[in-house]
Amino acid sequence: MEEIWNGFVQALGLIASRDPEVLEITRRTLMISVSSTSIASAISVPLGSLIHFNRFRGKRVLVSVIQTLFSVPTVVVGLLVFITFSRAGPLGELDLLFSPPAIIIGEVVLITPLILGLIISALSGLDRAVGETAISLGATRLQMVLLSLREAKFAVLAAVIMGYGRAFSEVGLALMVGGNIRGFTRTLTTTISLETSKGNIELSMALGIILLLIALAINVTLNRLQQR
Amino acid sequence: MPILQTMNLDQGFGGRNILSDINLSIEPNEVFVIIGPTGSGKTTLIRLLDMLDRPTGGQLVFFGTDVTFSRPLRLAARRRIAYVQQKPLVFTMSVFDNVACGLRWRQEKKEVITEKVESVLRLVGMLDYRERSAKTLSGGETQRVAVARALVTEPEVLLLDEPTANLDPISVTKIEEVLGHVIDAKRTTLVMATHDMSQGQRLADRIGVMVAGRLVQIGKPHEIFMSPETREVAEFVGMDNILPGIVTGKDGDLATISVHNSTIEAVTSYPDGEMVLSLIRPEDITLTVTPAASSARNTFKGNIVQMVSLKPLIRIEIDCGFPLLVLITQRSSDGMGLSIGKTVYCNVKASAVSIIKRWTY
Secondary structure, three states, X not given: OHHHHHXXXXXXXXHHOOOHHHHHHHHHHHHHHHHHHHHHHHHHHHHHHHHHHOOOOOXXXXXXXXXXXXHOOHHHHHHHHHHHHOOOOOOHHHOOOOOHHHHHHHHHHHHHHHHHHHHHHHHHOOOHHHHHHHXXXXXXXXXXXXXXXXXXXXXXXXXXXXXXXXXXXXXHHHHXXXXXXOOOOOOHHHHHHHHHHHOOHHHHHHHHHHHHHHHHHHHXXXXXXXXX | OOOEEEEEEEEEEOOEEEEEEEEEEEOOOOEEEEEOOOOOOHHHHHHHHOOOOOXXXXXXXXXXXXXXXXXXXXXXXXXXEEEEOOOOOOOOOEHHHHHHHHHHHOOOOHHHHHHHHHHHHHHOOOHHHOOOEHHHOOHHHHHHHHHHHHHOOOOOEEEEEOOOOOOOHHXXXXXXXXXXXXXXXXXXXXXXXXXXXXXXXXXXXXXXXXXXXXXXXXXOHHHHHHOOOOHHHHHHXXXXXXXXXXXXXXXXXXXXXXXXXXXXXXXOOOOOOOEEEEEEOHHHOEEEOOOOOOOOOEEEEEEXXXXXXXXXXXXXXXXXXXXXXXXXXXXXHHHHOOOOOOEEEEEEOHHHEEEEEOOOO
């Protein structure tokens, strides 16, 4: 018990003294999760609108497939990215494996279905009259879509934050394609997993506290949005 | 050239026909009112005219161009018309921004937008609400914002679906006033659906009566109200007395019609032997307790069966061998001391009886 308490006190000390390693890992984790969420959102918002506002054959099947991908195991995505970017893989020449971009690509693959699916349901939750009223007032299709996204902005933002939460707390994929290289590809989650197994409790705890605080901030924001 | 035309327009959902064979031709500056009972297809027709839905058959021509199928043509036509829904939806933004949307989408300059939005908000009496969130408005206020939003783009055709149904009296007055202004000053073409017949009568140049998805009669208001062509129209416009009969004699245009065991004299061009319906408005019948020496050509003797007070009026059902509904004031009923069972004389001028051919029952 005392060991845990000591670890906790030392962890707070690391945060308070702005330990360079803690800061570096936190900064990298944020950079990777923000980048992957931005890319995934840039894909999902237009694509989700396209899927929602068009009628086509197989639309329901497509939406079901997207929803199924919500719960794809991160290690499966990790494996996929690993194979793709490994020396012998189709994109091996890019030499991206075990680098931050590899983690970003993996997280984009992981969270795009989640954000995409939630954007589609955000738009489906909107009163049909919104789009009709816009069209009736002389909006082009694009203007109508932009207005609809604006009207569904809280649900759309919630979708993005859910995606961010998943990317941020992800560990298996970052470990597999990032390699947990000190000073290069370590993230909050991968460092915790490694340092804990090494018995370096105080660093793990410090990073764990930061992880929890950021996760808490995400959840508070999400709750506020969903209550609107 | 008509500003708006429909040719054999049909609309159906899931194999069920909602509209059949709608043929309309609306001239510029005309006020065309569609009346008809709830569920008769008025909203479906207006939605087709606004090109929100595609018809299952027929053609829609705006400004001389067939817009039934081409998306760019529909957008171009739609930017010259505007539509106010029965329960309009406002966007989650201020009143000002709601009204400005249409102008922004047409890429108007900022100063122009401010000027036009403020002027139209003043017109509907909502200028003081410009910064309010539109979602917090009452039903009547929302409807006024919707009217402002439609008018701000200065449409050539304004489509309205029950614009004053279920609103507070202040908003009704304001909206009718604004519509009057639009009709007189802006010379906008109006197509309006309503079930409020007096509103239709006040505003319309022509009226189309819609029954069960068909336009059963189109004509000037007095034609619709005085000479309904079918039984459904007659019932809808308040011709409560519909008496089947047969023309048994003619003297010029004055015909004698045999109805049950009585005869009715009326003006009609239908020939001897024609099966007809005689239509009499309950308010066109006067009652007396003794045989009247009036100019009324028709007098029927009968007994009062029922009296229903509709203050200040009273609705009296009289059995004259056939049932006759009469509407008189409570005061004149009291003056004559009318009561159930009492014998009265019903007097109707020949000119107050409308005769239609009996092809529908």
